[in-house]
Amino acid sequence: MSLTFAIGDIHGCIDPMMRMIERVEAYAPAGKIVFLGDYVDRGPDSRSVIERLIAGPSSPDWQWITLKGNHEDMLTGAHDGRHAESWWLENGGIETLASYGGALPPEHLRWMESLPFIHTDQHRIFVHAGVREGRYLEEQTQHDLMWIRFADGVSGEYWGKHLVHGHTPSASNPRIWGNRTNVDGACVFGGRLACAVFDDEVPGGPVEFLTVRP
Numbered sequence: 001m002s003l004t005f006a007i008g009d010i011h012g013c014i015d016p017m018m019r020m021i022e023r024v025e026a027y028a029p030a031g032k033i034v035f036l037g038d039y040v041d042r043g044p045d046s047r048s049v050i051e052r053l054i055a056g057p058s059s060p061d062w063q064w065i066t067l068k069g070n071h072e073d074m075l076t077g078a079h080d081g082r083h084a085e086s087w088w089l090e091n092g093g094i095e096t097l098a099s100y101g102g103a104l105p106p107e108h109l110r111w112m113e114s115l116p117f118i119h120t121d122q123h124r125i126f127v128h129a130g131v132r133e134g135r136y137l138e139e140q141t142q143h144d145l146m147w148i149r150f151a152d153g154v155s156g157e158y159w160g161k162h163l164v165h166g167h168t169p170s171a172s173n174p175r176i177w178g179n180r181t182n183v184d185g186a187c188v189f190g191g192r193l194a195c196a197v198f199d200d201e202v203p204g205g206p207v208e209f210l211t212v213r214p
Contacts (some may be wrong), residue, residue, distance in 0.1 A: 002200040003031040005210075006126055008166040008174070008183035008193065009069065010035070012043025012095060016193040017052065019212045024195060027210070030061035032200075034119055036166040036183060037069025037128035037146070040112075041092025043188045047099040050108050068115035069128040070146040070167065076113045079104070117145040123203040125158060129167035130180075133157070155179045162204055164196060176205045187214055 005024045010017050024033060039053060040046035057064050074091060077083030089097070097103075118140070119126040130148040131140050133156045149168050155178025156163070162179050169186035174194040185194035192213055196206035 003028050004034060004121065004124070004198045004200055005031060006034045006036055006164045006181075006183055006196045006198065006206075008036055008185055008195070009038035009169065009187065010043070010049055010193065011038055011041055011071070011092070011188035012046035012049055012099065013187050013193060013214055014043075014045040014048040014052070016187055016212045016214050017049060020193050020195055020210065023210050023212065025059075025062070027197070030059075032063045032065065033057075034126045034164075035064065035066045036126065036164070037067045037115075038071045038166060038184075039066075039069070040075055040096045041071040041088075042095055043092075044095065045099050046096040047108075050111070054108070054111055065119050065126075066115055067119060067126065067128055068112070068117055068146060072112045072115060073142075073146050075104075076109060079109055080113075117142050120161070121200060123200070124162045124164055124198060126164045128165060130165050131158065131163060150177075150180065150182070153177055164198075174206075174209045174211070179205075181205055185211060190214065 039049045074088040078085040078088035127145045132144045164181050166184035169184045171186050171191040173185045174183045183194045183196050185192035187193040192211040195210040197208040199207050
């Protein structure tokens with residue numbers, strides 16, 4: 001059985017992330033981990049989170065896919081002039097800068113800038129925030145994929161696939177809403193770091209959730 005694990009928003013919480021990776025690797029001997037974005041800001045150690053993600057899996061039996069979240073967009077935009085630096089700093093950038101000692105290495109900025117916005121497989125769509133119905137999947141904007149929000153209870157058809165995302169935090173997450181799973185367990189706000197486990201051969205929602213406390 002082939003498995004995919006989708007991990008929600010980390011926000012600089014290195015200890016829960018490391019414990020979640022250990023739980024995932026104990027769950028199966030091999031598989032794929034999709035990190036759903038928002039690795040930086042608000043939490044205590046964004047630098048260590050980015051360093052660990054750049055290092056990648058410790059075994060060739062595992063594949064990691066790291067998607068871009070809106071906080072990576074704010075951070076890189078603050079550095080290249082697309083966004084106001086004050087906007088990023090007011091939304092957790094101060095904590096990120098502190099973890100880096102005041103300046104981010106160029107290689108970390110390049111890595112964050114190059115992150116993909118979406119990952120799809122036979123049965124599922126993985127994005128940071130969501131998709132906008134009424135557009136073809138290939139016509140989704142980067143802004144929608146990183147920034148859109150869903151109200152509780154909302155579900156759609158999503159081109160016959162199950163939608164997996166983070167971005168909208170709640171201590172009640174992870175939760176399934178019809179054809180949609182929200183994996184943002186509000187870890188940085190005192191909730192949980194969450195992971196949804198999917199059987200790659202079976203359509204629909206997760207077969208199980210894994211969670212760790214901050």
